[in-house]
Amino acid sequence: MNNVIEVSHLTKSYRHTIKAVDDLSFDVHEGEILGLLGPNGSGKSTTINCILSLLSYEGGEIKIFHETMRPDSYDLKAKIGVVFQDVAVFEELTVQENINYFCGLYVNDRTLRRQYVEEAIQFAELENYRKFYPKQLSGGLLRRLNIACGIAHKPKLLFADEATASVDPQSRSQILNSIDQLRKQGTTVIYTTHYMEEVEQICDRVLIIDKGKKLAAGTIDELKEHSGIHEKISIELRENDERHVEELRQLPDVLEIRRSGAALILSFQEGSNHLADLMDYLQSNHLHYDKIYSERPTLNDVFLELTGKELRD
Numbered sequence: 001m002n003n004v005i006e007v008s009h010l011t012k013s014y015r016h017t018i019k020a021v022d023d024l025s026f027d028v029h030e031g032e033i034l035g036l037l038g039p040n041g042s043g044k045s046t047t048i049n050c051i052l053s054l055l056s057y058e059g060g061e062i063k064i065f066h067e068t069m070r071p072d073s074y075d076l077k078a079k080i081g082v083v084f085q086d087v088a089v090f091e092e093l094t095v096q097e098n099i100n101y102f103c104g105l106y107v108n109d110r111t112l113r114r115q116y117v118e119e120a121i122q123f124a125e126l127e128n129y130r131k132f133y134p135k136q137l138s139g140g141l142l143r144r145l146n147i148a149c150g151i152a153h154k155p156k157l158l159f160a161d162e163a164t165a166s167v168d169p170q171s172r173s174q175i176l177n178s179i180d181q182l183r184k185q186g187t188t189v190i191y192t193t194h195y196m197e198e199v200e201q202i203c204d205r206v207l208i209i210d211k212g213k214k215l216a217a218g219t220i221d222e223l224k225e226h227s228g229i230h231e232k233i234s235i236e237l238r239e240n241d242e243r244h245v246e247e248l249r250q251l252p253d254v255l256e257i258r259r260s261g262a263a264l265i266l267s268f269q270e271g272s273n274h275l276a277d278l279m280d281y282l283q284s285n286h287l288h289y290d291k292i293y294s295e296r297p298t299l300n301d302v303f304l305e306l307t308g309k310e311l312r313d
């Protein structure tokens with residue numbers, strides 16, 4: 001397996017006190033979308049900025065395409081695209097001129113550049129907005145312009161940091177499809193988001209960090225497999241009595257019980273007959289319910305278990 005990024009023992013502190021990244025090691029494989037996940041303040045942006053050599057760091061080593069990345073590694077930077085949450089385009093340039101400007105930072109040949117700019121416009125579905133200025137675009141279209149500017153030079157490696165934050169559903173779906181399409185064309189992507197459903201939709205592997213440390217890495221199935229939660233049963237009881245919650249906690253293999261709206265959610269560790277045990281308890285205590293169903297843990301459950309926090313707070 002070819003590694004496009006190799007991060008070894010990365011350590012970065014701010015003002016010698018706040019350890020934002022703490023001995024973090026991970027690889028990014030060629031052609032994958034790696035979801036970099038962590039609660040707010042866990043060190044995602046700092047990690048990305050260190051990889052891009054936008055920040056200095058006191059410990060560790062970072063290699064991109066097997067070369068050590070330095071602030072003046074211009075040949076390496078030409079192979080990288082960046083799409084940050086904050087839109088960075090020029091107000092005085094049109095859509096087409098903006099894309100041409102950013103593409104021109106890496107592509108000198110004018111004929112080739114014209115072709116790349118046109119392809120980026122089509123890729124981001126901005127054909128009807130070529131002559132628009134950024135302030136004439138909706139938030140979603142602006143994000144799409146931001147992406148077009150980040151990918152027009154056809155980078156082999158793309159950093160997409162919360163590329164879909166607060167956009168309309170149509171643009172969100174366009175952005176996710178376009179990132180998926182880039183992956184199909186061979187681009188490697190590091191993707192950060194606060195939307196777990198996006199991770200389930202497009203990421204091949206996930207790296208979960210908190211307090212600058214790696215908590216877990218693997219495919220979504222691997223993370224679910226290694227999680228302590230084996231089964232989740234949701235139940236909507238008609239009687240809302242805390243006494244039952246305490247008794248349900250005593251059933252075999254119960255790890256945790258929490259409320260979500262009208263439902264009680266019971267998490268079980270590995271074992272058998274959880275649903276049958278629960279039904280027996282309900283029947284013998286004459287408890288009535290509206291809904292009951294069993295499911296495998298979601299990535300969100302794994303994240304909650306590892307970090308104790310929601311991805312979106």
Ligand SMILES: Nc1ncnc2c1ncn2[C@@H]1O[C@H](COP(=O)(O)OP(=O)(O)OP(=O)(O)O)[C@@H](O)[C@H]1O
Pocket residue numbers: 014015018019020038039040041042043044045046047
């Ligand atoms: N310029 C800075 N000066 C001092 N501390 C900083 C600076 N930037 C980040 N930090 C701190 O470093 C830690 C990691 O922050 P970072 O922005 O990397 O996390 P994040 O996971 O990207 O967060 P979010 O999801 O909120 O964007 C946090 O404690 C943050 O407060």
